[in-house]
Amino acid sequence: MSKTILVVGASRGIGLETVKHFAQDPENTIVCFARSFTENHALSSYSNVQLHALDLSLPNVNEQLQPLIDKLDHIDILINNAGYIVVKPFQELLHTELLTAYQVNVIGVMQTIQTCFPKLKSGSHIVNISSMGGFQGSMKFAGLSAYSTSKAAVVSLTELLAEELKETGIKINCLCLGSVQTEMLEAAFPGYKAPLIPEEMADFICDFALNASRFMHGRIIPVSLTTP
Numbered sequence: 024m025s026k027t028i029l030v031v032g033a034s035r036g037i038g039l040e041t042v043k044h045f046a047q048d049p050e051n052t053i054v055c056f057a058r059s060f061t062e063n064h065a066l067s068s069y070s071n072v073q074l075h076a077l078d079l080s081l082p083n084v085n086e087q088l089q090p091l092i093d094k095l096d097h098i099d100i101l102i103n104n105a106g107y108i109v110v111k112p113f114q115e116l117l118h119t120e121l122l123t124a125y126q127v128n129v130i131g132v133m134q135t136i137q138t139c140f141p142k143l144k145s146g147s148h149i150v151n152i153s154s155m156g157g158f159q160g161s162m163k164f165a166g167l168s169a170y171s172t173s174k175a176a177v178v179s180l181t182e183l184l185a186e187e188l189k190e191t192g193i194k195i196n197c198l199c200l201g202s203v204q205t206e207m208l209e210a211a212f213p214g215y216k217a218p219l220i221p222e223e224m225a226d227f228i229c230d231f232a233l234n235a236s237r238f239m240h241g242r243i244i245p246v247s248l249t250t251p
């Protein structure tokens with residue numbers, strides 16, 4: 024059945040592969056967001072994919088998104104996948120880095136959901152992408168205090184919104200990803216070889232986004248083979 028799917032953070036890495044996967048079904052319409060898409064971006068050739076600029080690090084996420092969301096009839100799936108990482112000892116973190124981590128990873132997600140809310144309906148599924156670093160009780164790593172605390176906030180947001188949404192039929196869940204070979208992983212753990220490539224994680228995310236909302240709501244799911 025045709026679906027309207029929004030993917031925030033779709034220009035590369037896991038988000039890019041997630042969009043490619045959804046786009047294989049010509050009935051789907053995939054509305055993609057990132058700060059920028061290069062002229063001959065890998066997604067440009069798909070007729071059922073729309074590419075839009077959105078910068079979650081700016082405070083006016085609602086204003087940036089509103090005109091594009093207004094054009095949609097409804098949203099079946101919203102995947103909040105964009106992420107910002109800063110790797111630094113806690114004492115050296117600048118205020119601007121803390122603000123950017125929380126604006127992109129937490130407040131931007133909240134603002135995106137707020138703006139999309141009128142287009143969500145019973146059966147719609149919000150999938151928040153967090154990290155094992157934000158999963159309570161998981162192994163933690165030095166230098167990731169801004170990133171991992173912000174990802175823990177995404178976990179908490181999912182649980183809180185699940186409560187607010189429970190009468191609406193809109194479902195929300197959160198995937199706490201383990202390591203996947205992307206630019207972000209290389210920034211956090213230079214030289215580390217992850218057990219998964221983005222295509223593999225994207226397969227899982229797509230299947231989860233399409234099917235899991237029938238079975239779960241407000242769940243925080245670790246999706247990890249190894250640590251990190």
Ligand SMILES: NC(=O)c1ccc[n+]([C@@H]2O[C@H](COP(=O)([O-])OP(=O)(O)OC[C@H]3O[C@@H](n4cnc5c(N)ncnc54)[C@H](OP(=O)(O)O)[C@@H]3O)[C@@H](O)[C@H]2O)c1
Binds near residue numbers: 039058059077127201
């Ligand atoms: N890779 C891993 O091992 C791993 C592990 C745990 C969790 N995760 C999570 O999985 C998600 C995807 O990660 P990834 O590894 O695929 O990262 P990535 O390759 O660095 O891609 C990040 C995506 O987020 C977008 N983005 C970054 N800043 C943005 C901003 N200010 N506004 C809008 N979009 C922005 C990027 O697009 P532009 O730069 O073009 O804006 C890009 O499309 C993230 O939420 C990350 O925290 C990844």
